[in-house]
Amino acid sequence: FINNFIIAMEEVEYCFKNVNNSCIKVSRSLRVRAVMYAILSSITxxxxxxxxxVIISITHFKQLxxxxxxxxxxxxxxxxLLGLCVLPFSIMRTVETCWYLGSIFCQISLCIDNLLSCASIFHLCFIAIDRYYAVCxxxxxxxxITFKVVYIFIGIAWILPTIFSFGLIYTKANVQGIEDLVMILSCEGGCIxxxxxxxxxxxxxxxxxxxxIMISIYAKIFTVARRQARMIKNMEEKISMEEKKRRENQKREQKAAKTLGIILGVFLFCWLPYFIDAPIDVFINFATPTVVFDSFTWFGYVNSAFxxxxxxxxxxxxxxxxxxLITCRIMRTSIMNLFPNDFH
Structure with a gap:
């Protein structure tokens, strides 16, 4: 029995072999790791x-x-930025089940991850407000909704999450009162x-x-959009050309609202499992299996690819x-003639 116990101890793999309190590394075959790297790298x-x-298109073409x-x-x-600054390091942590980049970079990575998640929510809120005024x-x-107002929206959507994320993590307010539990669960090679x-x-x-709030706004938008659609259908033969042009513009705004409503729906679908499990995990002393928690986290990350x-x-x-872009003709294309019929 003692010999079997010693052999089992020797077979346990650690993130750092010669470091006390090293995290245990989950052993995975080369094939499994290769498949995981391929899938997660593709998402990234x-x-x-x-x-x-999207960024190049909107910034380059004046019609947009x-x-x-x-x-x-x-x-x-x-x-x-999530794909560039967070996902590559999350791939390593998920596949290797260890963090090899040090505690300082771990804190920075967690701050940026939390910042970008909060920023997404703020942006979706302001987009919902924009669509409300455009349709209703x-x-x-x-x-x-002028450019000045939008710049204020964008500033708020970046500044508040930055203050919240870095302030929360670097003041350690998030772990006040559970320091003993954090010490027990922490180990070298972990980054949670x-x-x-x-x-x-x-x-x-x-x-x-x-x-x-966003769901309520979009419910109102789609109620108004349906009513407008019925009015347009009933008045289609009676309205003037100028009125028809205004109605067409309303249809475009409604289509944009529908598209952004789908983006909101996908966001909720992707992030809801994580935000259901995360608070529950705290109340059960972080007992959620790592593989389950990582799966929920990556399901949220996939939203940025969708x-x-x-x-x-x-x-x-x-x-x-x-x-x-694919044909390398973007710099030679006439900006004014690129989108003659649709700007949205």
Whole structure:
């Protein structure tokens, strides 16, 4: 029995062999690791490239310079930075089940991860507000949602999450009162973000409250859009050409609202499992298996890869810009003639 116990101890693999209190490394075959690297790397590449195309398209083509598209561009920047600054290191941590980049970089990575997740929620909130005015108050939309207002929205969507994320983690407010538990669960080679019960509830509130507000806004938008669609259908033969043009513009705004509503739905679908499990995990002393928690986290990350796919499916300008980028003709294309019929 003693010999078997010694052999079992020797077979246990640690993140750092010669370091006391090293985390235990999950042993995986080369084939399993290769498949995991391939899948997670593909998600990362799609996230980076897809969102980069959105950023280039909106910034390069003047016809796409609208308040709404600038919000979309800023959201794409959030997703792009997630793919560039967070996902490559999360791949290593997920596949190898160890963190080899030191505690300081671990803290920075966790801060950036939390920052970008919060920034996504803020951007989606402001996009919902923009679509509300575009569909429900089309006559006052251009006066209420100006470029100046959008710049303020974007500033808030970046500054508040930055202060919240870095302030919370670097003041260690998130682990006050559970220091002993953190010491027990911490080991060399680990990099996880823990919360006490208070902050677990508060962080969940930062997710759930904006989501409820956004769902309410989009419910109102689609109610108004349906009513407008019925009015347009009933008056189609009676209205003037100028009125028809205004109605067409309303249809475009409604289509944009529908597309961004789908983006919100996908965001909720991807992140809800994580935000359900994360606060529960705190109250059960972080007993969620690592593989389950990592799966929920990556399911949330996949949302950043889905967004460009949604743009590709619903927005003709995205498909045209992608074609121009692939064929290297983007710098030679006339900006004024690129999108003659659709700006959205």
């Amino acid at each position: 590449i799609i996230t980076i490239c897809g969102n980069l195309i 310079h609208s308040p709404n598209n600038f919000l979309v561009c800023s959201l794409a920047t959030v997703d792009f 108050s089309p006559l006052t939309y251009t006066t209420k 973000l823990m919360f006490n019960k208070l902050w677990a509830v508060l962080v969940s509130t930062v997710f759930y409250v904006p989501c409820v 967004n460009p796919m949604i743009y590709a499916f619903f927005y003709p300008w995205f498909r045209k810009a992608l074609k121009l």
